[in-house]
Amino acid sequence: MNEQAKTEQPAPSDGPGEPPVARNAVANLSAYLPTVTLTIASIVLALLVGAVLIIVSNDDALSKFSYFFSAPLDGIKAGLNAVGDAYWALLKGSVGSGAALSGTLEKAAPLICGGLGVSLAFRAGLFNIGAQGQLIAGATAAAYVGFTWNLPVVVHLLVALIAALVAGGVWGGIVGLLKAQTGAHEVILTIMLNYVAVQILRWLLGLNAFQAPGSDNPTSPVVDSDARFPQLFGVHLGFYVAVLAAVGVWWLLSRTTLGFEMRAVGANPDAARTAGMSVAKAYVLAMVIAGLLAGLAGAQQIVGHQDPLTDGIAGSIGFDSITVALLGRATPSGTVLAALLFGALQSGGIQMQAATGTPLSLSTVLQALIVLFIAAPALVRAIVRIRSQDGGGTVLAKGWNA
Amino acid sequence: MSTVEATAADAPAVVVRNPVETRRRIRVGVIVGISALLMLWMWVTTKSGDVSFAPTSPFDEHQLSPITFPAQQTALISLLIMVGLGLACVFTRGAVAATLGFVVGVAFLLGFLCWAYAGQPLPITNPLQGTLSYATPLIFGAMAGALGERAGVINIAIEGQFLAGAFAASVSATVFGNYMGLIGGAAAGVVIAALLALFAIRYLVNQIVLGVVLVVFAGGITSFLLDQIPQDKQLTLNNPVVLQPKAIPGLSNIPVVGPALFTQTVLVYIMYASVVLVTFLLFETKWGLRVRAVGEHPTAADTVGIKVKWVRWQAVLLGGVFAGLGGAFFTVGTNGAFDKDVSAGNGFIALAALIMGRWHPIGATLAALFFGFVFQMQNQLQLLQRIPSELLGMTPYIATVIAVAGFVGRVRPPAADGEPYVKG
Numbered sequence: 072m073n074e075q076a077k078t079e080q081p082a083p084s085d086g087p088g089e090p091p092v093a094r095n096a097v098a099n100l101s102a103y104l105p106t107v108t109l110t111i112a113s114i115v116l117a118l119l120v121g122a123v124l125i126i127v128s129n130d131d132a133l134s135k136f137s138y139f140f141s142a143p144l145d146g147i148k149a150g151l152n153a154v155g156d157a158y159w160a161l162l163k164g165s166v167g168s169g170a171a172l173s174g175t176l177e178k179a180a181p182l183i184c185g186g187l188g189v190s191l192a193f194r195a196g197l198f199n200i201g202a203q204g205q206l207i208a209g210a211t212a213a214a215y216v217g218f219t220w221n222l223p224v225v226v227h228l229l230v231a232l233i234a235a236l237v238a239g240g241v242w243g244g245i246v247g248l249l250k251a252q253t254g255a256h257e258v259i260l261t262i263m264l265n266y267v268a269v270q271i272l273r274w275l276l277g278l279n280a281f282q283a284p285g286s287d288n289p290t291s292p293v294v295d296s297d298a299r300f301p302q303l304f305g306v307h308l309g310f311y312v313a314v315l316a317a318v319g320v321w322w323l324l325s326r327t328t329l330g331f332e333m334r335a336v337g338a339n340p341d342a343a344r345t346a347g348m349s350v351a352k353a354y355v356l357a358m359v360i361a362g363l364l365a366g367l368a369g370a371q372q373i374v375g376h377q378d379p380l381t382d383g384i385a386g387s388i389g390f391d392s393i394t395v396a397l398l399g400r401a402t403p404s405g406t407v408l409a410a411l412l413f414g415a416l417q418s419g420g421i422q423m424q425a426a427t428g429t430p431l432s433l434s435t436v437l438q439a440l441i442v443l444f445i446a447a448p449a450l451v452r453a454i455v456r457i458r459s460q461d462g463g464g465t466v467l468a469k470g471w472n473a
Numbered sequence: 474m475s476t477v478e479a480t481a482a483d484a485p486a487v488v489v490r491n492p493v494e495t496r497r498r499i500r501v502g503v504i505v506g507i508s509a510l511l512m513l514w515m516w517v518t519t520k521s522g523d524v525s526f527a528p529t530s531p532f533d534e535h536q537l538s539p540i541t542f543p544a545q546q547t548a549l550i551s552l553l554i555m556v557g558l559g560l561a562c563v564f565t566r567g568a569v570a571a572t573l574g575f576v577v578g579v580a581f582l583l584g585f586l587c588w589a590y591a592g593q594p595l596p597i598t599n600p601l602q603g604t605l606s607y608a609t610p611l612i613f614g615a616m617a618g619a620l621g622e623r624a625g626v627i628n629i630a631i632e633g634q635f636l637a638g639a640f641a642a643s644v645s646a647t648v649f650g651n652y653m654g655l656i657g658g659a660a661a662g663v664v665i666a667a668l669l670a671l672f673a674i675r676y677l678v679n680q681i682v683l684g685v686v687l688v689v690f691a692g693g694i695t696s697f698l699l700d701q702i703p704q705d706k707q708l709t710l711n712n713p714v715v716l717q718p719k720a721i722p723g724l725s726n727i728p729v730v731g732p733a734l735f736t737q738t739v740l741v742y743i744m745y746a747s748v749v750l751v752t753f754l755l756f757e758t759k760w761g762l763r764v765r766a767v768g769e770h771p772t773a774a775d776t777v778g779i780k781v782k783w784v785r786w787q788a789v790l791l792g793g794v795f796a797g798l799g800g801a802f803f804t805v806g807t808n809g810a811f812d813k814d815v816s817a818g819n820g821f822i823a824l825a826a827l828i829m830g831r832w833h834p835i836g837a838t839l840a841a842l843f844f845g846f847v848f849q850m851q852n853q854l855q856l857l858q859r860i861p862s863e864l865l866g867m868t869p870y871i872a873t874v875i876a877v878a879g880f881v882g883r884v885r886p887p888a889a890d891g892e893p894y895v896k897g
Binding site: 249259270273390430443446 | 874
């Protein structure tokens with residue numbers, strides 16, 4: 072029950088749990104420094120492993136490596152060229168121009184929302200693998216409201232968003248309720264509800280009410296123009312909404328009684344119960360809010376990215392949200408930064424594929440590697456020889472139920 | 474919903490007033506009540522006519538004549554059984570309740586089939602073969618999970634092991650011949666298992682986090698590698714010959730079950746053997762005792778001289794062999810060439826089977842067979858088009874939710890499952 076997520080900083084001078092909140096800016100920075108070095112080291116290590124994959128995937132470099140022992144420089148040069156080209160394209164495609172940058176931010180927006188949902192559940196001791204399903208529920212509701220109802224300009228967008236929030240919240244709440252009432256494990260419940268959500272969506276897309284007029288394809292029309300996020304400084308409004316949501320989650324977790332109860336339940340449900348808190352309430356509310364956030368991520372795709380509703384609407388956002396939350400150490404600010412990084416990797420990855428032929432799936436590999444290295448600080452320290460700050464211990468996570 | 478009210482009202486009269494027991498009764502009562510109402514509706518709407526069950530598939534050598542029974546009457550009998558035994562199930566406990574619950578489930582299935590097939594020319598075909606085909610990878614995956622988790626290492630990465638195993642099996646089968654595919658698949662499963670063990674046991678990473686990351690990693694790396702195979706080389710690198718079924722002389726001649734169970738590919742026979750092997754290893758050998766000891770109480774195990782981390786490594790790596798074979802089933806076992814996401818989430822279902830089977834290899838196998846059966850029924854019922862196939866498609870998952878929330882509830886995993894061991 073208590074998968075103490077990676078909430079602890081490697082050098083928490085203020086005890087475990089919440090990161091030290093701005094009491095002294097200097098002390099604050101120095102507490103974060105090891106985390107920052109570790110994160111950067113992890114990203115560099117992941118890029119190095121990625122470089123090996125790029126070389127392996129590059130025909131030119133590979134053919135020159137085949138006579139490595141007679142002329143090693145040829146191979147190394149070709150290899151470095153291939154790696155340089157690919158990563159340069161990745162960088163240029165993610166932050167190299169205004170268009171690239173807004174692409175990155177728009178990719179990051181749903182990841183921020185989904186990642187916040189997973190982070191919040193984490194803090195309450197719940198492992199929410201269900202962002203995918205909650206996202207689908209939200210996207211479906213937003214799309215339906217967006218293309219069937221006729222409402223005034225601002226109202227339409229708001230109603231579509233509220234529909235997405237409600238649908239996502241209900242889908243997440245089911246898990247919280249079942250977990251609290253029956254003790255069923257949320258990992259199983261969320262995985263199963265992900266599949267159920269996809270099947271319901273496929274069924275809906277077979278109905279005339281959801282299909283684009285005059286088409287028999289399982290694709291809905293794009294939402295009406297008055298139910299779309301307007302553009303603001305080159306990025307659609309959804310990105311700002313996502314950042315606002317992050318502030319909201321920060322406020323909820325660190326400034327409200329409910330947030331405190333959630334964190335207490337996440338840290339030790341038995342102690343929280345003894346202290347008079349309702350564990351069931353914390354579980355249900357955490358899952359509802361997690362669902363709301365994931366539902367918002369779904370709405371981002373529909374009213375922000377202006378995708379038509381298809382059964383692939385969630386893409387890999389649901390699963391990426393989990394890795395984003397892990398990378399962000401289940402804190403709102405970390406989640407935003409992690410989502411920006413992943414948004415850049417995905418947005419730049421498309422450019423990289425177009426320019427150098429290195430497959431987009433490299434981005435997925437890089438994401439997994441970064442999180443893997445972040446999760447194993449002992450390994451990173453051993454490789455890059457960062458001086459151990461806390462005796463080499465890492466987060467001692469508990470398992471299914473302890 | 475009268476069942477629920479009756480349960481709540483009667484509960485105080487029970488000799489021992491146990492709140493946990495009362496909640497279980499309410500849960501079971503709600504489920505039985507809802508399914509009985511559903512059955513009632515189905516009985517009312519069942520068309521008149523006969524339904525027939527064909528015990529042999531049209532391709533079998535020995536044809537048996539189909540069994541025919543009247544649809545409406547059978548549906549009524551099912552309904553009565555469900556109400557009667559369902560009530561009995563609410564007021565009993567333990568093995569009796571479990572048996573009654575099983576019978577209620579069978580009655581529901583029977584009634585449902587009558588409703589679905591009445592007035593249709595198609596007979597109900599024997600679902601055994603299809604069930605086994607769906608269940609084979611699930612059982613392999615569950616065996617991998619059982620080994621790891623009994624030793625205290627949570628394995629959510631079964632899906633990743635499937636993907637790696639499927640890819641490696643496809644490539645090595647294409648290059649070296651299809652039996653080498655099995656070895657390649659198993660080896661790839663072991664590689665992911667080694668990563669799992671390295672990070673979980675050596676670097677003490679949160680194992681649920683690790684599992685998710687390994688699934689993403691395996692998915693990314695297999696599709697990356699698949700993208701590396703150019704179109705013109707697909708035939709020489711990713712085009713395995715699918716394993717052919719081999720009949721076991723004697724056993725395969727048993728009517729009804731013989732052709733389904735004993736005319737199978739070698740991979741399915743390995744699956745049978747692996748269930749026996751894992752059960753035997755875990756519960757009848759010294760090594761198995763050690764595995765369970767490090768999974769329940771590593772400190773105690775360490776005190777008596779068991780090398781906790783080494784035993785965990787062994788269990789996770791051995792599990793990797795089975796998970797890799799399970800992955801091989803998706804390519805050399807059935808579909809042939811590897812495609813992205815070929816295992817389609819089956820690794821997670823294997824995990825669900827493991828938990829529903831309460832971390833016991835036999836229990837997990839039964840749960841996997843249940844999943845296989847539901848998938849197969851979904852497949853068959855799709856042909857009738859009485860229910861939209863998408864809605865049928867979600868029954869396995871809803872069944873899992875009901876099973877986990879309604880009947881399994883709080884299961885007790887191995888005590889040290891997921892906790893890294895640090896010598897104190």
